[in-house]
Amino acid sequence: MKLFSAIISTAFSQSCTGSESFDDAVTTCSPNQMTIEIPACAFANARMDAAGAYLAGVDFGELVADVENNCTGTFDAGSDNWVFTLSNDISECGSLVENNGTFVTYSNAVQSTVGTENKIITRKRDMKVGFSCAFPLEVTLSAANAINPVLTHFELDLGSEEGVFDVQMGLYSDASFATVVDSTFTVNIPDxxxxxxxxxDETDMVTVLETCWATPDSDPANPTQYTFLENKCGSHDEVNVYQSLDVQANGLDRISTFSIESFNFQGEEGGDIFLHCDVQICDPNQESCVPDCSSVGARKRRSASSDEHVLVVLGPIFVGGPK
Known part of the structure; x- marks a missing residue:
């Protein structure tokens, strides 16, 4: 037993209190990534081998590395956590994918087995810590419906504040942002x-628009897309060449706003567009959340370093041809 404790103690610097558990694990969801961080002390307290733990689905299974992910964890000395991440193709490593028509949910589990056995007795012990991320499906509504402001539901844990929040993206009648438009709203280039x-929800957290882009349908990965806000600032062309984008608020409050001249994609004279934004959630009491956009294209002050992201979508918006 002492030998086991000595081996575990070399894996991290923190002194364990004995109260740490797998319930202290934190899950983070972003558009192309899902991560679970588990305290190293939780493994030590349970006498489980963190270095031998892996992702293989919600049920016990064998470790099989995939194309995008090796399905094993890495130790973060800064936080004394073991970090298990699925990036790009989050359906790998045995993830269970469920679609209920409204959300698509990806579920997996960190698992490990330690101990020995023989024909008569066993000292094997199993460990499994489940986690999941749910993403809203982006469905095109018929012309009879209102413009679809998808409400994105996510869990937040930044250390300073945690809870369940909803983020919504809406289209308004004017720059006062007082009235949300419905399906009767019409816009023509360059309105x-x-x-x-x-x-x-009421919160001290603020939203930071990281990237915003448009597509001709609800697929955010459609190869036909136009990015008009990137690196937390309006794109160079939109701000300096066309002068067609005004970002009124970004990183200032729980609500961020912008106004952009309407457009169609090439080859269309009137048609639907969808707007997508990758939004960071930032705690202004812990870090600088307001991006420095004084010189678009120049190196910007580091801000909003939180890993909490949420992808929001708005559409379809019918844009008619030029007036």
Whole structure:
């Protein structure tokens, strides 16, 4: 027993209190990544081998590395956590994928088995810590419906604040952002599209628009896309060449807003567009959340370093041809 404890103690620097458990694990979801962080002390307290743990689905299975992910964890000395991450193809490593028509949910589990056995007795012990991420499906509504402001539900744990929040993206009638438009709203090039993205709950957290882009359908990965906000600032062309984008608020409050002149994709004279934004959730009491966009294209002050992201979508918005 002492030998086991000595081996485990070399894996991390933190002194365990004995109260740490797998219930202290934190899950983070972002558009192309899902991560679970488990305290090293939780493994030590349970006498489980963290280095031998892996992802293989919600049920016990064998470790099989995939193309994008090796399905094993890495130790973060800064936090004394073991970090298990699925990136790009989060369906790998045996993830269970469920689609209920509204959300698509990816579920997996960190698992490990330690101990020995013989024909008569066993000292084998199993460990499994499940986690999941749910993402809203982006469905095109018929013309009879209102413009679809998808409400994105996510769990937040930044250390300073945790809970369940909703983020919504809406289209408004003007730059006062007082009235949300419905399906009767019409816009023709170059009428402005006034968009607000915000946390619907009361909170000290603020939204930071990391990247915003448009597509001709609800698929955010459609190869036909136009990015008009990147690196937390309006794109160079939109701000300096066309002068067609005004970001009124970003990183200032729980609601961020922008106005952009409407457009069609090449080859269309009137048609639907969908707007997508990758939004960071930032704690202004812990870090700088307001991006420095004084010189688009120049090196910007590091801000909003939180790993909490949520992808929001708005559409379909019918844009008619030029007036």
């Amino acid at each position: 402005d599209l006034h968009v607000a993205i915000g946390i619907t």
